[in-house]
Amino acid sequence: MSPLNDILVLDFSTLLPGPMATLFLADAGARVIKIERPPTGDEMRLYQPSVQNEGINFGMLNRGKESLSLNIKDADAMARLRPLLEQADVIIEQFRPGVMARLGLAHDDVRALNPDIIYCSINGWGSTGPKATLAGHDLNYMAETGVLGLSVDSTGAPILPPILAADIAGGAYPALINILLALRRRDQTGEGCLIEVAMGENLFPFLYWALGNANALDRWPVAGGETVTGGTPRYQIYRTLDNRHLAAAPLEDRFWANFVAVLGLPPELADDHRDPAATRAAVAEVIARKNAAEWMQAFEGMDVCCSIVLTLQEALQDPHWAARNTFSRSLQLGGKTIPALPSIIAPALRSTTVAPQAPELGSLTP
Structure with a gap:
């Protein structure tokens, strides 16, 4: 039995952080329903490259989910959503602070229908503070938390990172961890909760060594001068x-x-x-x-x-990954079968019945 086989997740998120978190929830057995705005749905459906008009990025992140095509701004949207809101265990969204409230879908609104709900909001800077409504992408979060300034080339210019650390390590993973902790606490107390995941804020733990030295010794890190930034021949x-x-x-x-x-x-x-x-x-x-x-x-x-x-x-040609079956799961995309994104859910906890493809837009829409 998959550990989350009795959990219903409503996913209002798009692009990367929320969809990756719910991908792993689906891998653990949860039923995940994406709420997508017609006529195009999640923007990532349209991202290139694609196979037979199916976006590869969307397919990688949304395997095993279902799709409800619904404009939540429509007058009848709440009536259509209400049965799902009353049944849901988890809601995840990543709009800027205040957007869900304007739509009548804030935590308090949903809790009035479903007191046990676990409500997870992913945003860039948190819902309070001067930057709360500031738009940003991964590069901005790394730039404004000091991460980018510690990775420079020989001229001292920051190097463009090839991974989306804020979206994944600062957004998707903390969301997944906290949702699972909230589900565990609900098992103990019967209470739901509100979770806020601020992607920029969650980058600071990666600088634990720099923060310790700065705050305890007033010694601030120097790009190219620290153990992990080029300051030793040993690294x-x-x-x-x-x-x-x-x-x-x-x-x-x-x-x-x-x-x-x-x-x-x-x-x-x-x-x-x-x-x-x-x-x-x-x-x-x-x-x-x-x-x-x-x-x-x-x-x-x-x-x-x-x-x-x-x-x-x-x-990818390293035989180590084949020996570990790292890419053993498949994704069906545009008539092709390719390796699925490796799951961080341990094999013993994964569902064996997750659909091998992303949902068609509106697959649940009457």
């Missing part, structure tokens, strides 16, 4: 002879000793406390003498915490 990216890159992270002394032994660094440079810049330069010079494959052969069987930087295509 660096080095170029190889064939213009590949070695991600070297032998932080602990035992790993560092193995690393410098393979490189053959003399003792005065192996002691990186004397002159870290000199050690880093020496390591870079040695790494540049051999190709990436040669280095991985040299490190074979050694605990050195070193990896070659792979392309995504190379990474």
Whole structure:
């Protein structure tokens, strides 16, 4: 039995954070109904690329859900929604603060119909504070929380991140965690609750090390000058002879000793406390003498915490993922069958009956 097989989720969210959270709820057995505005539904349905006019991004994030096509601004919308609102266990939305209230669907409105409801609001900055109604995307949240300023290139300019950390790690995952905790508490007390997930705010835990130093010692982090930002030869990216890159992270002394032994660094440079810049330069010079494959052969069987930087295509060809069945689930999309997004729900807790495709717009609409 799936742990959430008796849970009904109404998903008013679009794009990424909310849909990813409800994707994993569906993987755990919940019934998820997307409330989508006609005539196009979730904007991501129209995003390119697509297969046979089915948006790939939408398909990846909305596998196993159902769709109710409804303009919640219509006069009869509440009458149509009321039976679902009364039955729902969870509501998730990610409009700007105040939008659901104007639609008559705020937490208090829904709680009047369903006192046990767990109501999750995902937004950028929270519902209070000067930035509450400020529009933003992932890049903005990382820029305004100091995350982006700590990842820079050789000129000191911030590097554009390839992952949407605020949307996923700051939005989808906290929403999922708190919804599950709220369901557990409701089992104990019978009470629902209101959950607010502020994506920008939830990025700060990733800077735990910087916040601790800043608040306790008044020592503020410097891009390129900290352990995880390039301030040590033990946590660096080095170029190889064939213009590949070695991600070297032998932080602990035992790993560092193995690393410098393979490189053959003399003792005065192996002691990186004397002159870290000199050690880093020496390591870079040695790494540049051999190709990436040669280095991985040299490190074979050694605990050195070193990896070659792979392309995504190379990474997916790694037999490790096949051995773990990481991409064993399928997604049917535009007449094709492709690997589904790996689920963070443990295999023992996943539903085995989740539909392998995203819903057609209005699949539940009479």
